[in-house]
Amino acid sequence: MPDNRLTQTEASLNPAVTQMVNIKIDGIELQVPKGENIIESAKRAGVDIPYFCYHPRLSKGDAANCRMCLVDVFAPRRAPDGTVSLAKMPKPQASCTLPADEGMVIVTDSEAVVRDRKGVLEFLLINHPLDCPICDRGGECPLQNNAIFYGAATSRYTEEKRHFPKAYPLAENVVFDRERCIHCARCTRFTEDISGDAQLGFLKRGADMEVGTFEHTAYKSKFSGNVIELCPVGALLSRSYRFKARPWDLHSQRSVCSKCSNGCNIKIDYRLDSLQRINGRINEAVNEEWTCDKGKFGHSYVSSEARLKTPMLKTGGEWKAIDWTEALQILVGKLRDANGSVAGIGGQRCTNEDNFAFQKLFREVLKSNDIDSRVEGYLGSVNKPLYERFGYHAMGNAIAELEDMKTILVLGSQLVDEQPIIYLRVRKAYRFKGATVINAVSSVPEDSPKVGDFAQLELVYKPGTEAALLKGILSVLSAEKLASVNGFAKGYTLEKAAEETGVSAEAIQQAARLMATGKLAIIAGREVANHANHLEVVQAIGDLAEATGNAQNINLPGEDVNSQGAADMGVLPDFAPGYAPLENPGKNTAQILQAAADGSLKVLWVAGAKLLEKFPNRELAQAAFASDTFIVVNELTMTETAQAADLVLPAASFAEKEGTFTNCERRVQRIHKAFDISLEIKPDWLIFSEVATRMGGGGGSFFSARDILKAISAQVPAYAGLTAKSLGDEGVRWNYPDK
Amino acid sequence: MAIRNLLFEHREVAGIEEMDVYEKLGGYEGLRRAVTLERQAVIDDVKTSGLRGRGGAGFPTWIKWNGIPKNTDKPHYLICNADEGEPGTYKDRELMLKTPHLLVEGMAIAGYACLGTAGYIYIRGEYVEPAWQIRKAIDQAYKKGYLGKNIMGIEGFNYDLYVHMGAGSYECGEESALMSSLMGERGNPRLKAPHAPLPVHEGVWKSPTLVNNVETYCAAAWILKNGGAEYAKLGTERSKGTKIISVSGHIAKPANYEVEMGTPLLDLLKAAGGVTGGKLKAVIPGGSSVPIMTADKLDKINLDYESCAASGTMLGSGGFMVFNDTTDIVLLMKRTSEFYMHESCGKCTPCREGTRWLFKILDRITSGGGREGDIELLLDICSQIDGRSYCGLGDAAAWPIVGAIKAFREEFEYWIEHKRSPIGDHAVPPTPVVVNPLLTLTPA
């Protein structure tokens, strides 16, 4: 694997320093960390310095090119006789890369600076088309804003402007208006620094320089949407949002992305009752400010025509729209008749509140423990793989902690697809913090970006041989006395591992040596989660982590938005909320489906789980759906699973309800209701609660999502004390009690 | 003061590019002497010589050498800037072509003094012939043990010298852009102090890096052979030694002349045979980037850094261009601005947009489309570029135009008013028709 890629651009973000220096900005004296970029210091002082190319998360090396942030600088100069005097630097300096130093005096409001800004804006606008009235960026465009505040009223440019075709389809979701580009290098730096594919680059030079992909091929990235937000002009635009709205017509609601378990903080921008676009929202602990394309462009379903807007009943093979009263009547009747022969599957895509109400309804009202949120992968006791040995369930590390690792092993994962935001952290650890990344995987896709692009070592093993690989590594650690292996690698030799896995012995040796150098995090993906011998593989991962002294750094993140929360809320056959063991464990998903297929189950309630689409044993799922079991499904649209059900209830999407999600690193985060698509659509918790009420209440009736959160914090120790207020905008990560 | 051939001492000697001839004439004695000295003593000798960078900026050479860390925690890289690109300058070409061993020796001495790990001679791609001479010299020096492992029997003095060829970019003559290019990137300039560490601390590959011009290294070889004090005897108080001036244009004997610093400009003009084809009109003394000087001011200029600066121009890289009275200055400036437009790397706004705007205005004026106010506009654009660009290329694009307007404003005014050349229509060459243009200046 290339270990030489992209290392030369100045990559240091502001280094962590403790030394403070005194500087003065426009007469305001302040203390700032030594070496901080002056543009950031100015922000502290409340002084506005305009900029285009500067971005705190992108490397400095290619910044300072727009020249918008020029300021006058006076620096102390020591004369030979020891006296110190202030000397003006002969040229104005770009404040976005100028490190703060003791005694520096910055002037941003001099006549010269005002003139410089006018000059730069004049230059930028000589080729920038003035089509703001029809530009999507108009109204939220840094160039427009800076031109208003700092530019001249007129241009003296009378020559011909540069012209290119409009709206070049750069990527599947991104169009590129080359005329508007101001060459700030934000997008090119993004692909190099953040996503790591370096697909966008500058081509040609001088006045002819343009952003482009290799030979005008399509820009294929999992993170292409970010360049739209990064672009300080309307050059990179969202294809789906193009000409859809003016920014000032949009309302914005804080939310959390529902596409995977990483829990990216997002803003839902909507107009009336329709979602227009998703933008990233800053949360330093989770997504910083990035989104993946799945999250940014994958939510069009929310406002789509396909949304279910009324309950649907299947009679004689035909679907019929019915009203809620009738639907609940039928459902309650079926549940009563079932007399406890009821089961529930799902909840990984629902909020914690939905899940809590789900299990309350089943355990306390319907008196059944047959509920499970898991649809694929390991279906045994959740405590078995990790908790019993190490005291935690899915992820030992917080996402942000991954930055501080010396070595990161990505095992059996197409990380960029499965955990896009974790991928970005791994990439950041590599790019900006010098971490070494090892990628062990059974197949390597062609497309970039992927971990293999920057991994120091890539081990491609035969499918299913993860445990052998890990044992081989352990045997090397043992043989070379790199770690105390405690007999974990018993009976294993390097040669055997190499033969079984198809990975060369040298590569395994190299990997072992890299892993023994310090803090090591192991991130295991889908191949491990769905492994036939899941426990054996996790055992081996545990052995490796323990041997290298990294027992707390194992990560087996779930994949669905709330797979963590559903388990926390006890939507498991053997645990009540908070992983309290049950005396009489119920059936897991496979067993429930088996029971349905056998005809021994009366009612199956599927809460948003895509059983027919995702359950590995499709035949069993089909048999269950073909049986006499009455199947009710909460869904947004008529999925394959919904089609096969008897009753479908229209459920609210994440944009239409309040609640909380718990992401893969156990961060509990709030989502907010943005709009109603239809008043006939209900959040899942309300459906469960209304059924519970009709069945006699018990503990299953709730008034609001907040009401449920209160109940959760009372019952679940890890969630104790969590309130809507304490969760705030950035959420709270719950931790296991110290052991 | 006049012609003093130090570096050019042997340029007429047949076979001087070969090791045996070079050695016979005292070659590599500088290196031999250097390695008998402490490393610091070598640097001190350069300090004594008063040598200043010959690439254009005139920065004291010893300060750079002394700035390289005295330890080898990181490898040290030495770069020779042989990306000679300044219009009017062709001294490095001749130095490399005729006396390649002088450069190799100079770089070996610097390698010794600065604990160099490896040296790279970055030669512009067009200079195939000079590069080939350097190749030969390096190969011969390896054979003789002046390069490689344990050089001259000194344990641990390991130093490799490589040739790196550019591929056509003026910008790469800029120190930091050259480093980008050496590392395999586009020739974009890099952040400089105070925004980033100095190259002597973090240059290429984040390691201490010394960058000097060909002539500087060659001078260092001479200095180490003859002693810094000997070099310092020549020149003025602050500009020591000699400078190679490339004379071109309307001149009887265009060639490289090595003159003592402080030589009156007119003396050089005389030595080069005087102006041809008409009366002397103007001189650009230091390459296309420096302001043009009218004939009447030339008697006050001496060829050293201070005197040139005092007269409002610069010694620069020594590209001495002579123009007679058939030269249309406005056309000359149009061509100059075209050059900078082509060579701007495009990284920063003022240079990318400004150089093209300057060219477009000058092109319009010289096509008969001049308008009132164009001169003020040109000056204003220049002031918006000068000092505001990322690297010196923007400045270099602005200075000559400002200088030309200052010196020959009436010619600009004539063009604008009369829509034709003040010299006469014969001075205007028909513009070539260009298919497949190198730069898109017209709408798509």
Place this chain on the structure above:
Amino acid sequence: MAESVTSNIREPQPAPAKEARFSELAIAELEEIASHYPERKAACLPGLWIAQREYDGYLPPAAIQEVADRLGLSYSEVEGVATFYTMYNLRKRGRHHLEVCTCLTCAVKGAYEVVHKLEKELGVHVGGTTSDGEFTLSEAECLDFCGAATVMQVGDKYFTQLTPDNVKQVIDELRKSPDYTPAKLADSIVKTLLPGASETGGGSYSVEDLKNPAGPML
């Protein structure tokens, strides 16, 4: 200057087909050159020179891809480099690429007249290639041999002191000469990068040429 061959494309293009045209020798050269630097990326410019030789004097997309693949760089990165430097040919040139310097000194010494004479002589405009594929005519920025104005570079050779009167002679000479092709230029450049290359005499490079550079300096 980089050429504007692709600016007006309106739809994303399919990925170009990959080729592996580097000969064994070329790969060895690339590896040798890469070993001169602490990072392989630094061999990007030399790699493109090798590619320009191996791909017959210019850099089609496949050449860029091959260099990127061999050095572990992204394609757009290498294309960015290839389009930055003017000596990398993005399109096929004539057998002789005539690059006439029209920068300051050459311009005042009559370079444009030389260009016009060449245009007439060859029947093409600047940027064009003759129909027989023999010559491509270009203007060049300063070739830095101003003392010998007007200068023209053809392959690895400078022709100096050109005037409208003597270009015809140069053209006639070039028609007979096999030596100054773009691929030969790339080859000569690659050879200067290789330690010890001088001992082989640099292949067909004539030492005579080196000893007698044209111009007024001698």
